[in-house]
Amino acid sequence: MAAASLDLHRTHYENFPVASVLLPARLRQPVAAIYAFARSADDFADEGDLPAAERLALLDGYRRELDAIAAGTATAHPVFRRLRPVIAEYRLPLQLFRDLLDAFSQDVVKTRYADYAQLLDYCRRSADPVGRLLLHLFGAATPENLKNSDAICSALQLINHWQDVGIDAAKPVPRIYLPQDEMARFGVADETVLRRTASADFLALMRFQVDRARALMLDGAPLGRALPGRIGLEIRAIVAGGLRILEKIEAVGYDVFSRRPMLDAFDWPRVMWRAL
Structure with missing residues (x-):
């Protein structure tokens, strides 16, 4: 919920944070980690010319990473290696990340x-x-x-x-x-x-x-x-x-x-x- 570009993030995940300079310094890296997750997942749904099945498969890969965090097993993707300690430190609800993935998947088909x-x-x-x-x-x-x-x-x-x-x-x-x-x-x-x-x-x-x-x-x-x-x-x-x-x-x-x-x-x- 942070403004970062002059047009509410025209090119990537429009309305959300990129560690705005207005935020306290201690929160900029956690916010950037959440943004990296949201931006990259949104790109799976919206960017490039991949067929729908491949877009959905990429989003499913992110779901598996969230499942690994929930199960306490290793995560491999760099986005999640960055995000995982933020989730742990701030006890962020995993369902919120799953909701985002559900919305991005919906964009592929609806x-x-x-x-x-x-x-x-x-x-x-x-x-x-x-x-x-x-x-x-x-x-x-x-x-x-x-x-x-x-x-x-x-x-x-x-x-x-x-x-x-x-x-x-x-x-x-x-x-x-x-x-x-x-x-x-x-x-x-x-x-x-x-x-x-x-x-x-x-x-x-x-x-x-x-x-x-x-x-x-x-x-x-x-x-x-x-x-x-x-x-x-x-x-x-x-x-x-x-x-x-x-x-x-x-x-x-x-x-x-x-x-x-x-x-x-x-x-x-x-x-x-x-x-x-």
Whole structure:
């Protein structure tokens, strides 16, 4: 749940940590180890041109490494040699890593979401585990903090989806994360998205998605005040960055096909001012 690039990690595992300079120094290596796991597993699902069966096999290899940690047997993969001592020291729940792998495997085979509940369940496994892992690192995994973290992480995942509607539609196996029932309600067909057509109905649908993502982000925002010092500042910066992306989607009239809204160097002073 940490910001590290100017566009919420455009190229790799968009919304999550790369040991941001705002984090306490003692946490940067543990955070980097978690990020290396998440980034590499996400790449198995998304990068290159491997067939689906091979992608799933690579993710299964990561599951076997987690099973080895659970059983107390040796791990061979360099990502896990780095991650294993972090899991042990901070008693990180292995199920959170398994949830991430389940979400990445789902990305290999699932290209449509029937409704918002389905999409939120995907966010629960693809995004929320990272925030929960960080709260365990911080020693702050209280029920209230976990609830607010989930809201922030799910909102960040949704924001990334809405940034990337056009990019996801143009993949070799196109994905549409917009809920199918809401597309039907707004009169938006799959072909509208796949052809990257910014119709009036599509723009209205995107406005609805932006408003809901903002409300979810604001629901979780109290976490940034609940946690102390640089950790709280880090979270407030993440929230401010996500909200700024939503403003930029609005600024292009919700036409994410013509231009991918992303943070640039001019946005960060505003983000940090809001965080402070």
